[in-house]
Amino acid sequence: MRTPDTADAAFTPGLELARLLHEEAVRPLLAREFPHLPYAAARVGAGSEVLCFDTARSADHDWGPRLELFLSPADAARHGPRLRELLAHRLPKQVRGVPTHVRRGPDPDDPVRHLAWTDGPVDHRVEVHDLPSWLAGRLGPAALAPEPDVLDWLALPQQRLLEVTAGAVFHDGPGELTAARRRLAWYPDQVWRYLLACQWQRVSQEEAFVGRCAEAGDDLGSAVTAARLVRDLMRLCLLTERRYAPYGKWLGSAFARTQAAAELGPLLRGALAARELPERERYLCEAYEAVARRHNALGLTAPLAATRRPYHGRPYLVLHAERFARALLAGLTDERLRALPPVGAVDQWADGTDLFNRPRALRSAVEAIGDSTDTVGG
Structure with missing residues (x-):
């Protein structure tokens, strides 16, 4: 059995591999x-391929020719097991030189899947889902609503929204996935203004x-605060341009x-x-002023002076x-x-992947903030 060596071949982005897997197999x-x-x-x-940020490095785990197939709940229950088994025996062993088979390593501390060649059935990454359950699992019940309400939107992390609205759809007979992606493509205008x-x-709060x-002799604290402000300004620019912000690994790539x-x-x-x-301070102030000018160009408020001043x-x-x-x-x-x-929204005041995997907890937290009238003095 051969060992895959994707580094030696010209890199094919994951979205293209997915398209070829669908069209050819x-x-x-x-x-x-x-x-x-x-x-x-x-x-x-x-x-990473969903956001078009994958590179040859991505091939070392949880990457390769893969698809999501979405069926109705009844069809998924009826046909899902047979379809998975059929794909295991009928899929090609490779797409453009990249294996369709994956294996898990023996190390329990390394549970990711790796590309591998096989002479037998393909342990493939064509995952069969029923669409409502998949949407609700990623975003909670709000994803199924014809029009999510404002608290629904505030409980949806932008990375999760990207996972539903980015990537590519190669076929949509029922049209429901396309409709859901269109519905969640961007915030309603009032929610967008509030998030801005x-x-x-x-x-x-931190400028x-x-x-x-620095005045207190804490230059490290000054630098850390500056880094936090840089991150907030990057996310502000993405919001200004109506782009969802990914989580930390890809924030700089998205900002670019x-x-x-x-x-x-x-x-x-x-x-x-x-x-x-x-x-x-000089670099930060120039950045503040540049973002402020971009705000004024939106016309959402009367123009505001985009100039630095003493605190x-x-x-x-x-x-x-x-x-x-x-x-x-x-x-x-x-x-x-x-x-x-x-x-x-939740990812403006929380930053934890494990939390973002719990849609019900996010919605409960947003509701608690909305119900709270507490204020902090001093």
């Missing part, structure tokens, strides 16, 4: 064996701390594809590389980003959003 097989079966075929869900306000509010930490990256990228890198406060009576230069948050909040017309504190 799965579609003909379904046409012969299940000619009247309504289905959708897609490469969605987890995986909350992201500006995050910036406002003065870069100078305060924004229109803002050419101008903002050097400034944000400068802030991260700065060794002293004056340089760090009250202290010698730290800031944008006073809360001005942008207040202007956006003042323009909201949705009463439920107007009643909420400027906290935002």
